[in-house]
Amino acid sequence: MTIKDAVRPFARPLVIVGGVLAIIAALLPWATFTLNEGPYPDKATLQFFDAPFAVSGFRLHTLILGVAVLIVAFAPIPVRNRIQRALGWGLLAVSVVNTLFILFGGGGLGAVTAIDGAFAFGGVVGIIAAVAIILAANSGVIEPIPHWNNKVPTLVAYAALVVSFVALLLLVAMMLNAGGQGGVGNPYAGPIFLSLLGFLAGVLGALHGIGLTGWISRLSDDHKWFSVIVLLLCALALPFTEAGTDYWMTTAANIGVYAATAIGLNIVVGLAGLLDLGYVAFLGIGAFVAANFSGAAAAKMGFELPFVVAAIIAAIVAGIFGAIVGSPTLRVRGDYLAIVTLAFGEIFKKSAQNDIGGFTGGANAIPGVPPINWFGQSFDKPLTIGSLELPSGVLYYVLIIVLVALVMVVFANLKNSRIGRAWIAIREDEDAARAMGIKTGQAKILAFLIGATLAGLAGAVFAHKTSTVAYDSFQFIESVTLLAAVILGGMGSIPGAVLGAALLLVLPEKLREFSDYRLILFGLALVLIMRFRPQGLVPDKHRRAELANEGAEGVPIDELNVPDDTPGGAKAEVAR
Amino acid sequence: MATLLQQLINGLVLGGLIALIALGYTMVYGIIQLINFAHGEVFMVGGFASLATYSYVLPDGLKSDWWFALPLMAIGGALVAVILAVIMERFAYRPLRNAPRLAPLITALGVSVILKEAVRLWYPGATAPVPFPRVFVNKTFTFEVFDGSITIGSTAILMIVVSIVGAIILQTYITRSRMGRAMRATAQDPDTARLMGVNPNRTIVLTFVIGAALAGIAGVLYGIQITNVDTEVGFLYGIFAFTAAVLGGVGSIKGAVIGGFAIGLVKTLSGQYLPGGTQYDLVWIFVILIAVLVFRPQGLFGEPERVRA
Numbered sequence: 001m002t003i004k005d006a007v008r009p010f011a012r013p014l015v016i017v018g019g020v021l022a023i024i025a026a027l028l029p030w031a032t033f034t035l036n037e038g039p040y041p042d043k044a045t046l047q048f049f050d051a052p053f054a055v056s057g058f059r060l061h062t063l064i065l066g067v068a069v070l071i072v073a074f075a076p077i078p079v080r081n082r083i084q085r086a087l088g089w090g091l092l093a094v095s096v097v098n099t100l101f102i103l104f105g106g107g108g109l110g111a112v113t114a115i116d117g118a119f120a121f122g123g124v125v126g127i128i129a130a131v132a133i134i135l136a137a138n139s140g141v142i143e144p145i146p147h148w149n150n151k152v153p154t155l156v157a158y159a160a161l162v163v164s165f166v167a168l169l170l171l172v173a174m175m176l177n178a179g180g181q182g183g184v185g186n187p188y189a190g191p192i193f194l195s196l197l198g199f200l201a202g203v204l205g206a207l208h209g210i211g212l213t214g215w216i217s218r219l220s221d222d223h224k225w226f227s228v229i230v231l232l233l234c235a236l237a238l239p240f241t242e243a244g245t246d247y248w249m250t251t252a253a254n255i256g257v258y259a260a261t262a263i264g265l266n267i268v269v270g271l272a273g274l275l276d277l278g279y280v281a282f283l284g285i286g287a288f289v290a291a292n293f294s295g296a297a298a299a300k301m302g303f304e305l306p307f308v309v310a311a312i313i314a315a316i317v318a319g320i321f322g323a324i325v326g327s328p329t330l331r332v333r334g335d336y337l338a339i340v341t342l343a344f345g346e347i348f349k350k351s352a353q354n355d356i357g358g359f360t361g362g363a364n365a366i367p368g369v370p371p372i373n374w375f376g377q378s379f380d381k382p383l384t385i386g387s388l389e390l391p392s393g394v395l396y397y398v399l400i401i402v403l404v405a406l407v408m409v410v411f412a413n414l415k416n417s418r419i420g421r422a423w424i425a426i427r428e429d430e431d432a433a434r435a436m437g438i439k440t441g442q443a444k445i446l447a448f449l450i451g452a453t454l455a456g457l458a459g460a461v462f463a464h465k466t467s468t469v470a471y472d473s474f475q476f477i478e479s480v481t482l483l484a485a486v487i488l489g490g491m492g493s494i495p496g497a498v499l500g501a502a503l504l505l506v507l508p509e510k511l512r513e514f515s516d517y518r519l520i521l522f523g524l525a526l527v528l529i530m531r532f533r534p535q536g537l538v539p540d541k542h543r544r545a546e547l548a549n550e551g552a553e554g555v556p557i558d559e560l561n562v563p564d565d566t567p568g569g570a571k572a573e574v575a576r
Numbered sequence: 577m578a579t580l581l582q583q584l585i586n587g588l589v590l591g592g593l594i595a596l597i598a599l600g601y602t603m604v605y606g607i608i609q610l611i612n613f614a615h616g617e618v619f620m621v622g623g624f625a626s627l628a629t630y631s632y633v634l635p636d637g638l639k640s641d642w643w644f645a646l647p648l649m650a651i652g653g654a655l656v657a658v659i660l661a662v663i664m665e666r667f668a669y670r671p672l673r674n675a676p677r678l679a680p681l682i683t684a685l686g687v688s689v690i691l692k693e694a695v696r697l698w699y700p701g702a703t704a705p706v707p708f709p710r711v712f713v714n715k716t717f718t719f720e721v722f723d724g725s726i727t728i729g730s731t732a733i734l735m736i737v738v739s740i741v742g743a744i745i746l747q748t749y750i751t752r753s754r755m756g757r758a759m760r761a762t763a764q765d766p767d768t769a770r771l772m773g774v775n776p777n778r779t780i781v782l783t784f785v786i787g788a789a790l791a792g793i794a795g796v797l798y799g800i801q802i803t804n805v806d807t808e809v810g811f812l813y814g815i816f817a818f819t820a821a822v823l824g825g826v827g828s829i830k831g832a833v834i835g836g837f838a839i840g841l842v843k844t845l846s847g848q849y850l851p852g853g854t855q856y857d858l859v860w861i862f863v864i865l866i867a868v869l870v871f872r873p874q875g876l877f878g879e880p881e882r883v884r885a
Contacts, residue, residue: 275678277685328870335611335681336869339818343862346815354855476811480685487682520693526686527668530679 007139014136015073015084021129022066022091026059030122031102057192058098061199062126065091068206069133079143082209088133090202094195095130099123101191145208148215150222157219161227164216169234171200173241176248176506193510228405235401239394249393251509256400257283257462259501260407262485263494264454267411269483270492270540271420272447273427274329275338277479278345281325282318282452284352284474286459288359289314291366291469307372311460315453322452329444333430345479352471365470372399372464379464396465403461407454408494414450415492423447424492477519484522487529490536499538578724583844589732589801591840592739596794597817598824598832599746600787606827607763607783608673613684614664616814617691618657618788622795623708623805624699626653630709645711650796657792660691661784670777688811696807705806708799731801738797742790743833750829759783763827812858816843819865825878834876839864 007014065087072083102123150157178189178196207213220227239249265279290311295304305313325344332340355362372379372395379395414420422443425433434440463469485504489496508518529536597619604612629652630645638644668687672680696702715730750756758779761769766776798813799805820839824831842861847854868875 269678273678275681328866331871332869332873334677336822336873338678338681339611339822340866340869342815343865347859347862350856350859354852477689480689483682483685516697517693520690520697523686523689523693527683527690530675530683530686531668531671534675534679 003135004139007135011136011139012073014132015069018088018129018132018136019066019069019073021125021132022062022069025095025122025126025129026063026066028122028125030059030098058094058195058199059122061094061195062091065094065199065202066129068203072206077210079146079209079211081137081140082142082145083206084133084137085142086205086209087202088130088137089205090199091126091133092130093198093201095123095126097191097195097198099127101188145214146211148211150215150218152219154223157223158226160216161219161223162230165227165230165234169237169241173238175200176252177242178510189510228409232401232405235405236398239390239397244391244394246391246393249391249397251505253393253396253400253465255502255505256397256404257458257465258482258485258505259498260400260404260458261455262482262489262497262501263404263407263411264451264458265482266451266486266492266494266497267414267423267454268447268451269486270490270497271415271427272423272444274326274444274447275335275341275483276325276448276451277338277342277476277483278325278348279341279451279455279482280474280476280478281345281348282322282455283459283462283478284348284469284471285318285321285452286311286314286456287463287469287473288352288366288459289317289456290460290463291369292359294369294463296366296369307374307460307464311457314460314463315456318456318459319449319453322448322450322455323445325452326445326448329448330441342476342479345476349471349475352474360471361469362471365468366463367468369463369467369469371467372396396461400461403457404498407457408498410450410454411494419443419446480526481522484526488525488536490539492540493536493538496536496538496540500536577722578726579848581721582726583848584841585726585728585732587841587844588837589735589840590843591820591837592736593794593798593801593836594813594816594820594839595739595833595836596742596790596797597813598820598836599743599829600791601818601821602824602826602828602832603759603783603787605821607759607780608669610669610680611684611818612669612784612787613681613814614687614691615787615791616812616817617688617810618661618664619791619795619798619813619817620805620807620810621660621691621695622653622657622788622792623799623809624695624702624706624795625656625792626650626796626799627706627708627805628699629653630711639709639711642712646796646800649711650793653795654789654792657788657795658785661788662781665781665784670780688814692807692810702807705804708803708805710800710803712800729801731797735797735801738793739833739836742793743829746786746790747829755779755782815865816861819861819868821875822865822873823868823875825875828875828877831875831877 069084069087069091072080072087077083152160175193175196178193204213238244238252261279261283264282265276268274268276268279290307290313293303293305293310293313325341328340329337352360353362355364360366379399422433422438422440425436425438426440426443430440466473481504482501485500486497487500488503489498489500504522508515597616600615600618601612604610604615626649629649630639633652634645634648664687668683669680672683699706712734713730716727717730718725718727750759758769758774759782761772761774762776762779769779770776795805798809816839817836820835821832822835823838824833824835839861842864843857846860847857850856850860852859
């Protein structure tokens with residue numbers, strides 16, 4: 001409070017100083033010598049004096065953020081503080097990531113201090129600029145997000161949606177491609193990616209601040225089918241962008257499998273409020289069933305079924321197991337139920353490990369599951385259309401996209417159906433739901449059944465894609481990962497589950513040097529999200545309203561009526 | 577016959593260990609209805625902490641004197657476990673006390689992953705099982721019975737004795753002492769307890785402390801019995817202990833101990849006599865867990881289930 005009061009009289013000059021400093025930081029060198037593993041990208045070292053204004057990479061981002069802050073400071077925009085705050089945090093992320101990397105990954109303090117009288121103050125200046133901007137923006141009133149009218153001509157709406165989804169596609173491709181695929185090939189992939197992530201978060205925060213993202217999301221609500229089709233086309237266009245490599249197609253297909261499974265889990269956890277800690281077992285059941293019908297040498301079934309038939313059988317079998325696992329819900333509630341599902345998951349793992357009935361191959365797994373083969377085109381080979389050669393994972397990618405789209409449609413329809421409302425009612429208060437005439441037992445078992453079916457379907461694709469189905473792909477920690485994806489994205493939200501799965505799989509690929517810390521960071525993420533943002537990154541509307549004290553339009557309740565600068569005075573209590 | 581007797585003894589030894597951990601589960605659940613998923617990891621950390629006490633704190637000259645080394649290791653393990661539990665309670669669970677039911681459970685899951693990974697990453701050599709010194713007197717007693725012989729190690733006897741004595745002390749403390757009464761009051765109704773002058777936060781912290789101390793001691797006993805510690809055991813024994821607590825009736829000290837011995841017996845006997853052998857002994861424990869939760873959620877000695885969301 002005191003800092004706020006002290007800063008308030010100088011807020012405006014401070015923001016301008018911050019913006020100017022950011023631009024200066026972009027034009028300063030960030031390291032005094034070439035780092036051990038080759039030049040840090042984008043001429044961060046003193047060599048950049050050869051061409052100081054040809055900035056690119058993270059320094060370009062710093063420049064853009066600085067210029068944006070200055071523009072906002074002088075332009076007549078009503079939500080100045082909110083935008084500047086977002087830009088400031090983005091700038092801070094970029095500066096801190098790059099400075100820390102140069103310090104710890106590059107060559108110690110010597111990397112930014114004097115060598116032969118040369119200084120590299122870029123990082124320090126960037127951090128100072130960011131802190132100045134954030135302090136100044138926070139000292140004033142954080143304005144409510146303006147509400148843009150979504151009653152616009154259809155054509156305008158379509159154009160806006162197409163532009164924003166194409167932009168999203170390009171962003172995704174850019175992020176995947178940032179710094180290459182990490183590892184030995186590019187030792188700087190991690191910081192480059194994180195820095196880009198920080199920059200994009202800042203920009204998106206600013207766009208959210210002026211109400212653009214809210215407007216787009218309402219538009220896409222109004223024109224649901226159009227946006228679904230455009231989104232699907234954009235997803236299918238990813239192989240044609242710079243991210244269209246073998247590696248990223250394979251990774252994207254993996255993400256797709258997990259995303260489809262996470263959406264299935266989202267039905268159980270997000271909609272019906274039943275915590276499932278053994279969910280990955282259904283993915284495993286689907287995978288083992290598909291593997292057994294695939295004609296692999298180790299398969300129990302001596303014959304091969306077409307993939308579609310095998311996938312349907314896998315889904316049905318998984319669904320049956322889902323209903324079995326769900327049946328204790330009739331008598332067990334809450335966290336006891338979570339333990340029951342965990343026990344089922346462990347029973348599955350133990351049985352698979354011991355090759356129960358000869359179906360799972362035990363420790364030998366089921367190797368050599370053949371790739372899907374349709375019309376003479378094997379799915380693991382590159383696809384050639386005319387003169388255009390597409391990378392080898394692309395067919396799996398397309399298949400997965402179709403699967404995810406299918407699962408999303410199922411989820412969206414269920415959510416708005418009678419049974420979906422019943423699930424939400426059960427989640428909110430089971431006794432009240434029963435009193436309203438909902439057959440809670442049926443509804444809960446159905447949630448497990450449908451969730452497991454979707455996971456089984458994903459498992460069938462998984463089996464063919466990875467070609468080896470082993471019990472240790474389906475351990476407790478995988479269930480935790482899926483749960484983390486659902487919670488990170490936001491319980492009950494479809495884009496949330498996809499985003500969560502994508503983040504949890506892309507981040508480890510990008511941050512290879514931290515791969516040891518992957519699980520510890522998952523754990524930390526679970527704890528921190530539950531503490532500070534229980535509604536997740538892309539919250540579901542109802543969820544948001546109940547967990548974050550927000551009104552229906554996404555405006556926090558304590559910002560709906562801000563007469564003076566004492567926000568939070570009349571916070572509604574979360575009555576639970 | 578000798579095999580059966582031997583397996584019964586093995587089961588009781590394992591059961592004593594499980595009971596010690598189960599006490600922590602049952603006390604914490606009894607007072608704030610939280611399944612402290614991380615409790616198994618606290619036990620694991622206790623084992624590693626006592627090993628660290630042995631390796632880094634204990635003077636070389638005293639390492640062979642068990643009467644000095646063992647209590648010191650137990651104190652080291654319990655102390656670290658207690659500190660951990662207090663931090664956990666303060667920063668992870670307390671802020672969520674009024675949150676929706678699933679939030680603390682998910683947090684506990686996260687804490688459990690963090691603890692396990694932290695030990696695996698930062699304890700020297702913990703990526704594989706770490707050998708644990710045989711501190712206690714290394715003596716086995718062999719008895720001739722009908723058609724063979726059975727053996728009991730001195731550590732095995734220690735394990736059973738410690739778990740039973742620990743449970744009796746705990747039961748006495750909870751039923752007779754002032755703080756014990758405060759605990760029971762808070763468990764029944766925290767708001768009314770506060771009106772009666774009980775500090776619920778302090779009482780809850782104390783509950784965590786007692787549970788963690790017992791888990792830390794269990795960690796030492798596990799180490800000297802099995803002669804290694806592994807980051808994997810936290811999850812496994814956590815589940816065993818939870819099953820024991822549920823079987824005995826969550827909230828009941830007596831139930832946790834009897835449940836612990838029962839689970840230990842189930843594990844050894846099913847491994848010996850049921851189809852599938854030791855490969856499926858875990859499965860039987862989980863089957864029992866599910867059956868108890870479905871058909872008798874209040875367990876053997878618990879009070880009938882209160883309405884819970």
